[in-house]
Amino acid sequence: MKILIIGAYGTFGSRLSQLLANKSQLTLFIAGRSIKHAEQFCKTIDKNVAKILPLYFDRNDLEIEKRLKSIQPDIVIDATGPFQFYGNDPYHVVKACLATSTNYMDLADGTQFVKDISQFDSQAKSKNLFLLSGVSTCPVLTATVVRSLTKGLHEIHSIKGGIAPSPYVNIGPNVIRAITSYAGQPMSVVRHRQLIIRYGLTETMRYTISPPGYLPLKNRRFSLVDVPDYQILRDLWPNINSIWFGAGTIPESLHRLLNYFAWLVRLRLFPNLSSFSSIIQQVMNNIRWGERRGGMFISIEGINNQGHTYERSWHLIAEGDIGPFIPTLGIDAIIHRILNGKIPTSGARAATTDLELEDYDNLFKKLGIITGQRESINKTNTSLTLYQKLLDQAWYQLPYSLQRMHSYTTNTIVAGIAKVERGTSITSKLIAMLFRFPQAGQEIPVQVVFKPNIKGELWTRTFAGRSFSSWQMEGHGRSDKLLNERFGPFTFGLALVINSEKLYLIVRNWSFLGIPLPSFLAPNGISYEYDNNGQFCFNVEIKHRLTGLIVRYSGWLEKA
Structure with a gap:
């Protein structure tokens, strides 16, 4: 061929x-x-x-x-x-x-x-x-994902989506020309079941792309972009209430600057940004920092036949420089189908119904692209524990001993034995004393008291009579889809990541009295939970680049 x-x-x-x-x-x-x-x-x-x-x-x-x-x-x-x-x-x-x-x-x-x-x-x-x-990310991949997410739903009310490119992927001139052509300019979007006028890059939202059990992207700012989906998806779901799509480029400082110039165009203080496309391209391709990874999300809200409101979301993360392959996978999938005798139906159309999500999934796996889905009913489900909510579908990947430890819904005491190591620098000793971390030792008896309620869980850990507590809760805002753990005035946003049947807790952000602190100054360490012959085991390490090791404790726990 x-x-x-x-x-x-x-x-x-x-x-x-x-x-x-x-x-x-x-x-x-x-x-x-x-x-x-x-x-x-x-x-x-x-x-x-x-x-x-x-x-x-x-x-x-x-x-x-x-x-x-x-x-x-x-x-x-x-x-x-x-x-x-x-x-x-x-x-x-x-x-x-x-x-x-x-x-x-x-x-x-x-x-x-x-x-x-x-x-x-x-x-x-x-x-x-x-x-x-349109055999690209928008509208074909987005439509394919939405069709998969809406299975079993009687009505679909809203669609939101966003693309978050890696800051290290070079952006071509044609992409920049397209963006500058609609920045601050009127464009048609779906609101209240109608096409109404909004202005490119002048509306924003924040979102965390987080396939369950995988290291999420850091929470990003997305700005409204012009894509065919507003009209193409509306043709597929004529009664939909709203459709919103955005781009989440970083560094965020440059993103906000682009928002600022879009508003100048919107207010007619500037004619357009098209004449600056080459400058914008040079800036975006040369001033960049952050993680070398990108992603995408699609989120829908709808109602099933029983009248329950569902929120479902699909998340994708592409490590390294794989992201620019994603817009081409639709054509690759169709060519693959043709070579296997599945020729597209004749006609001229947007190819929004020519592929299934399984066609993409096979290609995602070959490229090492991670995807996953999340689901909630009525946005709150009190029958689920904190860790069940955050891990969503990945919860079932945990060994039974870890599931059992995070399934308690009433006050519970667990106990076991631990080994504790402490840092030797003066600063690390002061920090350990301030937070009442345990003293170093072998075969130390440990007790943990869980006190869960609708807002979260209070964990009180006691090592040989010395106690310290933290409050764990579901993150929101910049900590969306993270486990927030608060020690006194400090709060840490932790990603729950499953790898080789271990549950890792990885610091993604931190704050002091609600004020965000620089991520590169956050404490770190390798902390995880794991199963050993049916027994719940833990390894918690807290260290800092300026102090070295602060404390490390490991051991096992079982219900007292």
């Missing part, structure tokens, strides 16, 4: 080319307006089993039909963009594909472009062709 990829060496086209190069049944034309760049890129594709051919191809060529007839591809993939700037004849390539009886797909995220491709539906069906638009 011959596939012509226009823009094949660009930001997303290059990722798609790398994925498709692993399929021996394919001949790939690596096409663009520079044959030199196409040839250079072909040399960089590793371990390819497909036939790779560089090709000069200009999508704006007036003789594009003639070019397609000479190449005779089975499928044309447009990976160029930005689709918001395709001029007076945006469907130039689509029309050429119709004229030459060639199937077509694209990575478009321009609202009008994706929606209006349906004008060619009857022509495509008459020629038994498929013309699929």
